[in-house]
Amino acid sequence: MIRNVRRAAHAAFILLVMAVAAAYASEVDAPPANLGITTATPTAFADAAPDVGGSQTPSAADPGPADPESGGARPSGGALDEVPLYDPELVRFDVDCSLDFVSSGVEEQFIDSFVATHYVVDGVLGHACYGSPDDRLLDAWYWLRVVAPVEDLAALILFAGYDAPSNLFAYVEPLVDFEGVVSFQMTVNLIAEHFGEHEVPLTVAHEFTHVLTGSAAQLDRSVDYEDCETYFEGEGCYVRGSYIARWTEAFWGDWIDEIEPGSAEDAVAAEARCDVDDSFLGPYAATNPEEDFAETFAAYVYSVPVDSEGLLAKYEFMDADPELRSYRERVVAAGIAPFPVAFEGCG
Secondary structure, three states: OEOOOOHHHHHHHHHHHHHHHHHHHHHOOOOOOOOOOOOOOOEEOHHHOOOOOHHHOOOOOOOOOOOOOOOOOOOOOOEEOOEEOEOOOEEOOOOOOOHHHHOOOOOHHHHHHEEEEEEEEOOEEEEEEEEOOOHHHHHHHHHHHHHOOHHHHOOEEEEEEEOOOOOOOEEEEEEEOOOOOEEEEEEEEHHHHHHOOOHHHHHHHHHHHHHHHOOOOOEEOOOOHHHOOOOEOOOOEEOOOOHHHHHHHHHOHHHHHHOOOOOOOHHHHHHHHHHHOOOOOOOOOOOOHHHHHHHHHHHHHOOOOOOOHHHHHHHHHHHOOHHHHHHHHHHHHOOOOOOOOOOOOOO
């Protein structure tokens, strides 16, 4: 699920940081070399890192084997692609990490359920800027990195976890600064692990697509609904040739005319679509093209078996795209066996 953008708060925070940095620079002969506010210059402070031991500080030296039978738990090591999974010394200065900010995507009664929020720097999980590191959140991060290489996580700057009896298992929020640069926060409900060993891997793979398809190269947030010539998802217009624009054209046909982004009626309409169209993995996939793409991607990368002609066609769409196919190949290379069917199905 992708949530609404928090433009004003994020942009205001950036402006505040810039003002503080400018004031600091004016009082000293030269600013310290490690003072930075951009994603291109992440800063690591040894004295800022929490003291977390045991499995919460995986070593980058030995990635360890994945469980080939079930996907199981996070391997004993701490690196994928020879890049550390987690470095608690990494911090950022370009995003607000207060509870008020990071919890804005959940219902008010769940705000106090937030367990931890980490900075993410160039695809590596960093310092816990709110709360304390939690093994369940680190497991979720591992599964995200199984699917996505670090370069595809460059725009992800916050990774958070909460533990609440909510049916919202995860969500992604785009953060747009005052210059229009788009970054993201991903939040995972840690209760998801109680719904089966495959729920967390499938959930974070689903959410990764919202980062992938929500980039400025894919989604033009400057185009209004009236001027959109592809598909307008409530926040912007998908660029021609983007994943969702091509997906919509290939698979949504007349269904697209029924979509009203953000409408409470979408869930009812999705159930009706699911009743008659077996190309969806479930009612949630039938909500709109981006959720259909996300659900199908999660199933595809973990080789969940499908048999309807519509779903096989969607798998073929992904298999024909070198980038999308590469994510599945990463999972296979990690030695993770195909997941069993974990979706409701339609039709």
